[in-house]
Amino acid sequence: MQHLMSPLDLSVEELDRLLTLANDIERNPQKYAHACAGKKLATCFYEPSTRTRLSFEAAMLNLGGSILGFSSADSSSAAKGESVSDTIRVISCYADICAMRHPKEGAPLVASEKSKIPVINAGDGGHQHPTQTLTDLLTIRSLKGRLDNLTIGLCGDLKFGRTVHSLIHALIRYPNIKFLLISPEELRVPSYIREDVLHKNNVPFQEVERLEDAMGALDILYMTRVQKERFFNEDDYVRMKDFYILNKKKMALAKDDMIVMHPLPRVNEISVEVDDDPRAAYFRQAQYGVYVRMALILTLLEVEVC
Numbered sequence: 001m002q003h004l005m006s007p008l009d010l011s012v013e014e015l016d017r018l019l020t021l022a023n024d025i026e027r028n029p030q031k032y033a034h035a036c037a038g039k040k041l042a043t044c045f046y047e048p049s050t051r052t053r054l055s056f057e058a059a060m061l062n063l064g065g066s067i068l069g070f071s072s073a074d075s076s077s078a079a080k081g082e083s084v085s086d087t088i089r090v091i092s093c094y095a096d097i098c099a100m101r102h103p104k105e106g107a108p109l110v111a112s113e114k115s116k117i118p119v120i121n122a123g124d125g126g127h128q129h130p131t132q133t134l135t136d137l138l139t140i141r142s143l144k145g146r147l148d149n150l151t152i153g154l155c156g157d158l159k160f161g162r163t164v165h166s167l168i169h170a171l172i173r174y175p176n177i178k179f180l181l182i183s184p185e186e187l188r189v190p191s192y193i194r195e196d197v198l199h200k201n202n203v204p205f206q207e208v209e210r211l212e213d214a215m216g217a218l219d220i221l222y223m224t225r226v227q228k229e230r231f232f233n234e235d236d237y238v239r240m241k242d243f244y245i246l247n248k249k250k251m252a253l254a255k256d257d258m259i260v261m262h263p264l265p266r267v268n269e270i271s272v273e274v275d276d277d278p279r280a281a282y283f284r285q286a287q288y289g290v291y292v293r294m295a296l297i298l299t300l301l302e303v304e305v306c
């Protein structure tokens with residue numbers, strides 16, 4: 001039985017198969033409409049989410065399966081003091097697969113150790129968000145036609161943004177990837193990513209503060225929200241929250257075939273005037289999130305569709 005805790009749980013070959021399956025689902029949704037009939041997905045969300053939870057639920061419903069779960073810690077037995085290990089043992093009796101989001105780093109991993117069903121990490125604190133990474137990789141591969149030879153600008157809250165951490169881990173496995181890490185000093189990527197991931201693997205990267213200085217070089221601009229819920233103090237958040245605002249003027253500095261991505265939700269970091277730019281890919285990215293989660297559910301449940 002396979003779980004998904006980090007994007008690195010899948011080899012490059014497995015990932016390639018998964019993305020190809022997701023593209024087939026996109027082209028032939030009918031073929032998969034009953035693939036998970038009789039199967040149940042539990043969504044155990046101890047932290048708020050709209051698109052991750054709903055995209056998991058949409059994915060299972062599109063496969064003809066059913067869903068159950070909870071969407072906040074208050075509405076689960078966690079409020080009574082139950083551990084995630086106990087909760088997953090019980091959920092294993094009710095469902096065939098579980099997607100878990102938790103504010104504590106490592107909680108889904110602890111759950112997976114006691115689980116009798118595949119567990120998917122749907123975001124653990126400021127740590128990892130592997131299914132957003134699968135979404136991002138599918139978006140990049142589908143819109144740019146490749147996962148290698150890319151210059152990627154990651155912009156915003158690189159300290160707390162778990163989608164950024166997971167995406168860096170996943171992309172460094174492809175040849176000729178360069179990163180421009182665009183953030184204010186206080187929100188730079190954590191040193192374990194800089195040292196243990198980027199330096200250690202000899203991945204070229206540059207840290208810059210001004211978005212304007214990076215724009216022209218990028219194949220992909222990945223914008224992120226300042227992660228309000230992970231700040232210790234409101235004043236720091238208020239000072240940082242509007243540090244970057246992507247607008248038409250800044251878009252004019254970018255290549256014609258650059259794409260703008262964002263895991264969403266957006267706050268102010270992308271002005272709505274950018275939404276009509278053909279290079280704005282963030283809503284298409286949300287759609288790819290459903291296809292890739294369908295592919296992941298099929299893969300972890302070992303369902304073959306001929």
Ligand code: NCD
Pocket residue numbers: 051052123129132162163224225263264265
């Ligand atoms: C991201 C997350 O939860 O980390 N959202 C998502 O899953 N689409 C990004 C964010 O909340 O800023």
